[in-house]
Amino acid sequence: xxxxxxxxxxxxxxxxxxxxxxxxxxxxxxxxxxxxxxxxxxxxxxxxxxxxxxxxxxxxxxxxxxxxxxxxxxxxxxxxxxxxxxxxxxxxxxxxxxxxxxxxxxxxxxxxxxxxxxxxxxxxxxxxxxxxxxxxxxxxxxxxxxxxxxxxxxxxxxxxxxxxxxxxxxxxxxxxxxxxxxxxxxxxxxxxxxxxxxxxxxxxxxxxxxxxxxxxxxxxxxxxxxxxxxxxxxxxxxxxxxxxxxxxxxxxxxxxx
Amino acid sequence: xxxxxxxxxxxxxxxxxxxxxxxxxxxxxxxxxxxxxxxxxxxxxxxxxxxxxxxxxxxxxxxxxxxxxxxxxxxxxxxxxxxxxxxxxxxxxxxxxxxxxxxxxxxxxxxxxxxxxxxxxxxxxxxxxxxxxxxxxxxxxxxxxxxxxxxxxxxxxxxxxxxxxxxxxxxxxxxxxxxxxxxxxxxxxxxxxxxxxxxxxxxxxxxxxxxxxxxxxxxxxxxxxxxxxxxxxxxxxxxxxxxxxxxxxxxxxxxxxxxxxxxxxxxxxxxxxxxxxxxxxxxxxxxxxxxxxxxxxxxxxxxxxxxxxxxxxxxxxxxx
Numbered sequence: 001x002x003x004x005x006x007x008x009x010x011x012x013x014x015x016x017x018x019x020x021x022x023x024x025x026x027x028x029x030x031x032x033x034x035x036x037x038x039x040x041x042x043x044x045x046x047x048x049x050x051x052x053x054x055x056x057x058x059x060x061x062x063x064x065x066x067x068x069x070x071x072x073x074x075x076x077x078x079x080x081x082x083x084x085x086x087x088x089x090x091x092x093x094x095x096x097x098x099x100x101x102x103x104x105x106x107x108x109x110x111x112x113x114x115x116x117x118x119x120x121x122x123x124x125x126x127x128x129x130x131x132x133x134x135x136x137x138x139x140x141x142x143x144x145x146x147x148x149x150x151x152x153x154x155x156x157x158x159x160x161x162x163x164x165x166x167x168x169x170x171x172x173x174x175x176x177x178x179x180x181x182x183x184x185x186x187x188x189x190x191x192x193x194x195x196x197x198x199x200x201x202x203x204x205x206x207x208x209x210x211x212x213x214x215x216x217x218x219x220x221x222x223x224x225x226x227x228x229x230x231x232x233x234x235x236x237x238x239x240x241x242x243x244x245x246x247x248x249x250x251x252x253x254x255x256x257x
Numbered sequence: 258x259x260x261x262x263x264x265x266x267x268x269x270x271x272x273x274x275x276x277x278x279x280x281x282x283x284x285x286x287x288x289x290x291x292x293x294x295x296x297x298x299x300x301x302x303x304x305x306x307x308x309x310x311x312x313x314x315x316x317x318x319x320x321x322x323x324x325x326x327x328x329x330x331x332x333x334x335x336x337x338x339x340x341x342x343x344x345x346x347x348x349x350x351x352x353x354x355x356x357x358x359x360x361x362x363x364x365x366x367x368x369x370x371x372x373x374x375x376x377x378x379x380x381x382x383x384x385x386x387x388x389x390x391x392x393x394x395x396x397x398x399x400x401x402x403x404x405x406x407x408x409x410x411x412x413x414x415x416x417x418x419x420x421x422x423x424x425x426x427x428x429x430x431x432x433x434x435x436x437x438x439x440x441x442x443x444x445x446x447x448x449x450x451x452x453x454x455x456x457x458x459x460x461x462x463x464x465x466x467x468x469x470x471x472x473x474x475x476x477x478x479x480x481x482x483x484x485x486x487x488x489x490x491x492x493x494x495x496x497x498x499x500x501x502x503x504x505x506x507x508x509x510x511x512x513x514x515x516x517x518x519x520x521x522x523x524x525x526x527x528x529x530x531x532x533x534x535x536x537x538x539x540x541x542x543x544x545x546x547x548x549x550x551x552x553x554x555x556x557x558x559x560x561x562x563x564x565x566x567x568x569x570x571x572x573x574x575x576x577x
Contacts, residue, residue: 059453060452061449061452061453080452080457081452081453082452082455082456082457085452085453085454085455086455090453091453093450093453097447097449097450097453098446098447098450099442099443099446099447099450100446100447101442101445101446102439102442102443102446106439107443109436109439110436110439110440110443110451110454110456111454113436113440113456114451114454114455114456115454115455118436119436119437119439119440119456119461120436120437120460120464121435121436121437122432122435122436122437122438122464122468123431123435124431124434124435125434125435125436131436167454170454
């Protein structure tokens with residue numbers, strides 16, 4: 001077989017005609033996107049636009065109803081979620097799905113083991129285990145060093161969001177999907193989150209759903225706007241801010257935040 | 258520290274308890290407790306109530322019966338050092354298989370599917386004669402002599418039960434702190450997120466059931482050495498419900514609950530006949546269960562714990 005140069009391989013994410021149907025309703029329909037490695041992309045759109053569904057399809061939480069998803073040039077459309085994670089993809093959830101019965105340390109530890117391997121070990125841990133040290137580094141990165149031994153169920157809302165991000169940063173992710181990381185944060189916590197996002201290594205591709213315009217536009221270099229499950233507009237933050245159609249469906253129509 | 262608190266009086270029991278108490282009360286309670294522990298383990302750390310623990314115990318029991326000395330002329334006789342590991346492997350595999358079948362089920366559905374498996378196994382043992390010897394089952398099952406110690410004698414048998422019970426508790430407590438044990442608890446809390454950190458959930462669930470099968474199997478072996486027989490009745494609905502009742506009475510939140518429940522159950526089972534008719538035992542245990550569920554949902558262990566913490570926290574009189 002002749003080896004051909006695949007120019008698509010250069011893209012961190014390339015999706016073509018992706019759709020997800022629930023019964024007769026297309027929550028996401030015919031969405032095509034290209035994201036370059038290291039790009040910071042914000043996904044905007046009013047409630048019900050299909051942003052989270054798009055994320056669920058990208059990670060494999062939901063099966064794709066139509067279209068293809070390529071990550072790093074490889075077709076992952078049929079790949080189970082945990083294998084996509086091993087390939088460098090990470091995500092956070094809008095409503096924190098965390099291990100409430102475990103401590104912060106154990107949650108971060110498992111996130112490291114999930115990618116690096118070693119979760120299958122059934123002997124009690126040695127204290128000098130490498131994954132534990134990595135978990136402690138993650139805690140430092142996400143500002144949870146003081147909470148390492150706390151049970152996740154007892155964390156504050158803001159700390160839960162920090163843990164979400166800490167878990168997603170385990171083992172050098174290539175691409176991060178952040179689903180409303182600022183949701184429910186107090187105004188004083190928000191700048192800290194923006195700072196954390198901006199401090200992430202530049203080679204990580206980040207796709208961000210965020211209702212907080214301040215955070216979304218400050219941390220991203222391009223924006224995609226979804227409306228009724230379809231791609232409405234794409235461009236730089238400045239372009240999007242001045243886009244008529246976007247103003248109509250989103251900026252103008254967004255109440256209550 | 259706390260383990261020693263439970264263990265010390267039990268280890269000293271041979272000094273003051275007679276053979277009946279050693280074997281029929283304490284030995285029986287400990288062997289039932291080990292089987293119930295496997296249920297408590299799944300309930301507390303995987304979040305699943307399994308009705309198939311008696312089945313896993315039965316698989317180990319039947320393996321020992323088939324390959325060991327018995328008086329019904331079925332099976333082969335192998336040395337005990339082959340039989341015992343084989344029985345444990347079979348129980349572990351049966352746990353893994355049941356886990357594989359039940360892996361997607363939670364709550365009431367997990368109860369239904371494990372119950373279905375358990376009842377199917379019961380009817381299978383009753384109808385199959387070549388391996389399970391049908392209705393009659395196996396009798397004349399005798400514990401071996403190991404290293405010159407006759408395990409059929411009351412004191413060695415009791416100490417064996419105590420050793421296995423303590424070891425299985427230590428095993429559970431160590432296992433839940435291992436990476437795999439933590440992953441099992443993570444699956445209990447958020448299976449979706451387990452996938453999102455790159456861990457497939459099926460092998461985790463299967464491993465939890467397999468571990469429960471290993472624990473149940475060790476209790477199952479003790480149980481047939483105590484009874485000296487096994488038949489379809491040993492894996493029927495009665496024993497299945499007994500194990501569940503033991504686990505619930507003791508408390509499903511902590512491994513030690515299984516043993517507290519087992520001792521309470523065996524005491525009731527043995528001495529209730531002195532006060533009520535034998536036929537009324539199910540009524541009595543039903544009432545006890547009802548009282549526990551309504552008055553102390555975390556079982557006797559939960560009840561004791563809340564009493565202890567309440568008396569510890571009782572504030573000193575405040576001077577005004």
